[in-house]
Amino acid sequence: MSTVSETPFFSVVIPTFNRSDLFPYAVQSILNQTFGDFEIVISDNYSEDSTPETAKQFTDPRVRYVRTPRHFSIPDSWEFARSHAHGKLIIMLSDDDALVDSALEHFHEQAQRYDAEFLFSRVVEYYDKSFPGSERNSVTCPAFSAVSRRVTIEEFIAPFCAFRPKFHLHPSAFAFSRSVAETIARRTGRYFWTNGVEYSAWLSTALFSRAIVYIDLPLTIKGHARKSWTTNISLTNQGKEQIEKLIKDVDQTCRYTPLNNFTMCNLMAEGILLAKNQFREELAPYEFDEVNYLRKTVAELRRRSAMGVNVTAEMEDAVRYSQKYPSLINEFNKHEPKRNEPLRRLRSIAADLGGRTLRRRLKAYQLSYKLKRGPMRMGLTAYGEDFGFNDILECGTFLKSILRSSLVKDDTGQNIQANNMTERRIQVS
Numbered sequence: 275m276s277t278v279s280e281t282p283f284f285s286v287v288i289p290t291f292n293r294s295d296l297f298p299y300a301v302q303s304i305l306n307q308t309f310g311d312f313e314i315v316i317s318d319n320y321s322e323d324s325t326p327e328t329a330k331q332f333t334d335p336r337v338r339y340v341r342t343p344r345h346f347s348i349p350d351s352w353e354f355a356r357s358h359a360h361g362k363l364i365i366m367l368s369d370d371d372a373l374v375d376s377a378l379e380h381f382h383e384q385a386q387r388y389d390a391e392f393l394f395s396r397v398v399e400y401y402d403k404s405f406p407g408s409e410r411n412s413v414t415c416p417a418f419s420a421v422s423r424r425v426t427i428e429e430f431i432a433p434f435c436a437f438r439p440k441f442h443l444h445p446s447a448f449a450f451s452r453s454v455a456e457t458i459a460r461r462t463g464r465y466f467w468t469n470g471v472e473y474s475a476w477l478s479t480a481l482f483s484r485a486i487v488y489i490d491l492p493l494t495i496k497g498h499a500r501k502s503w504t505t506n507i508s509l510t511n512q513g514k515e516q517i518e519k520l521i522k523d524v525d526q527t528c529r530y531t532p533l534n535n536f537t538m539c540n541l542m543a544e545g546i547l548l549a550k551n552q553f554r555e556e557l558a559p560y561e562f563d564e565v566n567y568l569r570k571t572v573a574e575l576r577r578r579s580a581m582g583v584n585v586t587a588e589m590e591d592a593v594r595y596s597q598k599y600p601s602l603i604n605e606f607n608k609h610e611p612k613r614n615e616p617l618r619r620l621r622s623i624a625a626d627l628g629g630r631t632l633r634r635r636l637k638a639y640q641l642s643y644k645l646k647r648g649p650m651r652m653g654l655t656a657y658g659e660d661f662g663f664n665d666i667l668e669c670g671t672f673l674k675s676i677l678r679s680s681l682v683k684d685d686t687g688q689n690i691q692a693n694n695m696t697e698r699r700i701q702v703s
C-alpha cells in the first residue's frame with residue numbers, strides 16, 4: 275500500500291473543469307511513476323459533470339481532491355490549486371496532459387544534483403482520437419540530446435522577453451519550488467496572475483531560483499483533444515460557439531498589451547509585460563520586442579483566418595497599431611496571403627492523400643528499424659495505428675522505446691559523461 279509523506283518531494287497539481295473524460299489519464303500517468311514520493315492534487319474548478327465522482331474513484335492515499343467554492347477564472351483557479359500543494363517541488367499538470375513514467379525520477383535526480391528550484395523538460399505533442407484533424411492518434415517528438423544542464427537567468431529570460439523564447443514554455447513541463455512561489459506571492463500578492471498562467475510565473479520564478487535546469491528528454495506529453503485550448507484556439511476551427519464556451523471564464527481585459535485580442539501571442543505578451551511591471555528593477559535589462567510581438571500576432575491571426583475563423587476586427591486592430599512601424603506595414607502588405615490559398619491547400623491535400631499515407635507507413639517502418647539499432651537524434655511523428663497506441667497513456671508506453679534508444683553507455687555499463695562538467699548524460703530507464 276502506497277503511503278503519502280506529510281511533505282512529499284513533488285506535488286503534482288491537476289486543475290480541471292468539466293473534463294471527467296480527460297483528467298483520469300493525467301492522474302494515472304503520475305500513479306505509474308517510477309519515483310513514488312509525491313502527492314496528486316485534483317483541483318476541481320466547480321465542474322458540472324461527473325468530475326467529483328470520477329476523482330473519488332482514485333483510492334491511492336497520495337491522491338487528494340479539492341473543489342473551488344464557485345467557478346473561478348483561470349488564474350484564480352490555478353492559484354487556488356497551487357495553494358493546496360504540500361510538496362517541495364510543484365508541477366502544474368494540465369488535465370489533458372500526461373508525464374512519461376520516469377519523469378519524476380529524472381526531475382528528482384537533477385533537482386538533487388544541481389540543488390535546483392526550477393526545472394523543465396522537453397515536450398512531445400499527442401493528438402488523441404477526439405482531435406478533429408488528420409493527426410488524430412499521433413505523437414510528434416522533437417529531437418533531443420539526453421543531456422541535462424544548468425540554464426543561466428540571461429539565457430532563459432532574455433529571449434523570453436524578446437518574444438523569441440528559447441524553450442518550450444508549456445506549464446506541464448515545469449517543476450518549481452514551493453518556497454520560491456510563496457516568496458513571489460508574498461511580494462506581489464499571488465503567484466499566478468494572467469490567463470496564460472505560465473508566462474508571468476516562469477519569468478518571476480527564474481529570477482528567484484537558485485538554479486535553473488533543463489532536462490533535454492521528452493518527459494512531458496502535451497495532449498491535444500477536442501476540448502483542449504490549443505486545439506480550439508490555434509490548431510482548428512471548432513466554430514464560434516465552441517470557442518466562446520471554452521473561454522467564457524477568461525478575463526477578457528488586457529491590462530498591459532497594446533492589442534486586446536484573444537490570441538496565444540497576446541496571452542504571452544500580457545504575462546511578460548505584467549512581470550516586467552511587477553519586477554521593474556530586476557527585468558529592466560530585458561526589453562520587450564514589440565515589433566516581434568506584432569509580427570507574430572499577425573501571423574497567428576492569418577493562420578486562424580486560413581482555417582475560416584473571422585478575425586477581421588482583430589487584424590484591423592493589429593495593422594492599425596502597427597502604423598507606428600512603417601517597415602512592418604510594408605512587410606505585412608508584401609506577405610498578404612491570396613484569398614484562394616485555403617482552397618488551394620485543401621485541393622493539394624485531397625490530391626496527395628494516398629501518397630502521404632504511403633510515405634507515413636514507410637517512415638513508420640524506417641523508425642522501427644532505427645529504434646532497434648540505436649539512439650534517435652532526430653524528430654519523429656508516429657501514428658498509433660502503426661505503433662499500437664490508442665490513448666495518451668499508451669503513447670507514453672511507446673515513448674519508453676524512444677527514451678531507451680537514447681541511452682549511451684561505456685564499456686563498464688555506466689553512462690557516458692558529457693565533456694562539459696555542467697552537463698551530464700541522463701540515465702534512461
